[in-house]
Amino acid sequence: MRKIYLIILAMACMLHLGCTKYDMNSSTGKGGSTARFTIYGDYLYAVNNSKLSIISISEPAHARVVAVTPIGENIETIYPYQGKLFIGSANAMYIYSLDDPERPMLEGMASHVRACDPVVAYGNFAFVTVRGGDNQSPCGGNTNALFVYNILNLKSPRLLHTYNMKNPHGLGVVEDYLYVCDASAGLYVFDIKNPARPNVRKVLSGYVFEDVIPYDDLLICKVLGGMVIYDISNPGEPIFVAKTF
Amino acid sequence: MSRNILIPVLVALAASSCSSRNLKQKDVWVPVYEDASKAKEIVSLPPKAVVTAGKIYAYRDFVYQLEENKGIHVYRLEGKEPKPLFFIQVYGAQEMSIREDKLYTNNFQDIVILDIANPQSLREIGRLHKAFDMRINTVPPTNGYFQCVDSTKGVVVGWELQHDIEASCIY
Numbered sequence: 117m118r119k120i121y122l123i124i125l126a127m128a129c130m131l132h133l134g135c136t137k138y139d140m141n142s143s144t145g146k147g148g149s150t151a152r153f154t155i156y157g158d159y160l161y162a163v164n165n166s167k168l169s170i171i172s173i174s175e176p177a178h179a180r181v182v183a184v185t186p187i188g189e190n191i192e193t194i195y196p197y198q199g200k201l202f203i204g205s206a207n208a209m210y211i212y213s214l215d216d217p218e219r220p221m222l223e224g225m226a227s228h229v230r231a232c233d234p235v236v237a238y239g240n241f242a243f244v245t246v247r248g249g250d251n252q253s254p255c256g257g258n259t260n261a262l263f264v265y266n267i268l269n270l271k272s273p274r275l276l277h278t279y280n281m282k283n284p285h286g287l288g289v290v291e292d293y294l295y296v297c298d299a300s301a302g303l304y305v306f307d308i309k310n311p312a313r314p315n316v317r318k319v320l321s322g323y324v325f326e327d328v329i330p331y332d333d334l335l336i337c338k339v340l341g342g343m344v345i346y347d348i349s350n351p352g353e354p355i356f357v358a359k360t361f
Numbered sequence: 362m363s364r365n366i367l368i369p370v371l372v373a374l375a376a377s378s379c380s381s382r383n384l385k386q387k388d389v390w391v392p393v394y395e396d397a398s399k400a401k402e403i404v405s406l407p408p409k410a411v412v413t414a415g416k417i418y419a420y421r422d423f424v425y426q427l428e429e430n431k432g433i434h435v436y437r438l439e440g441k442e443p444k445p446l447f448f449i450q451v452y453g454a455q456e457m458s459i460r461e462d463k464l465y466t467n468n469f470q471d472i473v474i475l476d477i478a479n480p481q482s483l484r485e486i487g488r489l490h491k492a493f494d495m496r497i498n499t500v501p502p503t504n505g506y507f508q509c510v511d512s513t514k515g516v517v518v519g520w521e522l523q524h525d526i527e528a529s530c531i532y
Contacts, residue, residue, distance in 0.1 A: 140421060140422065141421065143460060143461045144420075144459070144460045144461075145418055145420030145421075145458065145459035145460070146418070146419050146420070147416070147418050147457075147458060148418070150416060151416060151456065151458070152455070152456045152495075153456040153465060153466075153467075154458060155459075155460045155465070162472065162492070162493055164493060164495050165495070167494070169492060169493070171472065171489065173460065173474075176461075176463040176474050176476075176486060177486045177487050178487065179465075179474055179487050179489060180489070181489060181492055327416065327417060329417055329418070331419045333441070334441060336417055336419055336424055338414060338415075338426065339414070341414055342411040342414045342426065343411075343414070343417060343426050343436075343443065345424075345442070345443060347441055357441045357442060358441070358443060360411060360426070360434070360436065360443055361410070361411050361414075
């Protein structure tokens with residue numbers, strides 16, 4: 117009997133593989149795209165400026181650092197996706213495999229952009245915001261844009277598309293839609309039915325948008341001064357619900 | 362000049378100016394100190410207004426926002442609206458993550474593990490000393506004059522902007 121349940125569960129998981137909607141009953145929470153801490157399985161992964169710390173949390177009261185791995189310079193963010201860690205630094209986007217969760221292995225990187233800041237992944241694509249030095253960012257360069265990579269071949273991510281923005285920060289993705297925080301220029305809602313060519317569906321204004329978490333039917337936004345929540349039951353048409361300030 | 366070059370120059374200036382003369386300045390950042398032991402105390406307090414909105418997080422029907430270097434605002438989603446529940450005081454906090462009712466955050470350079478199953482009486486169940494090697498609170502929030510940090514006074518838990526007082530450090 118138990119076996120049948122497991123098979124059903126496995127099938128349900130497979131059916132949901134392409135679906136990015138977040139399950140609010142999950143035992144692990146969800147952070148924004150500008151985080152330095154992330155939990156994957158029994159491990160907490162933490163990045164400082166140059167290193168990745170791997171912390172075993174299978175017994176939280178006896179959490180311990182199992183390894184510290186040098187990554188590169190000016191690391192800012194870490195984002196887990198389907199057994200991989202995407203690490204954003206001022207010079208590169210790194211992709212590490214978690215096949216052995218205690219020994220992440222570098223699988224690929226894209227270093228030809230000064231890719232400051234956040235990365236999110238979506239199927240065979242990765243979206244990265246690049247924020248230039250003229251926007252008080254430590255990244256240097258003069259580029260302010262959303263980059264779309266094809267990551268089918270992890271060893272050499274291929275830049276597919278660039279969309280110029282004013283001051284892009286955090287970003288979040290759900291099925292068919294991408295949300296990008298462009299600070300005071302607004303929250304961009306992109307249609308990504310064709311992920312290689314994000315298409316602006318609308319731009320929400322009124323706040324200085326810095327990061328987002330798509331969370332089931334809600335879009336939780338970090339803005340200057342606090343938090344704003346939108347209903348994204350219809351993901352292409354966010355509706356304002358509340359703010360905390 | 363790009364900001365990349367500007368920052369080291371300012372830091373170099375800051376280092377050199379610390380030992381020089383004191384002069385009254387219009388706007389001065391003043392460090393706020395706390396006893397080293399108090400700075401590591403983690404407690405649950407009534408909700409507070411957001412001052413410096415930090416990173417966000419979601420777990421079950423709770424949403425969280427860091428108050429940079431001060432702690433974590435906790436909200437419960439009632440329907441779709443976040444209702445303030447309480448504030449977890451964690452000095453130096455900048456990051457958080459949650460799994461199975463355990464909250465992982467940083468208390469300055471220590472990673473601390475909090476049991477949040479009963480949010481009113483949260484418990485620190487673990488601490489990894491110096492596991493998060495970031496420079497936190499060693500410089501003021503914005504560029505300008507500041508009173509040099511005196512580590513004999515305790516741990517810097519924040520900065521306060523004061524006016525027309527002496528300052529001998531610049532950032």
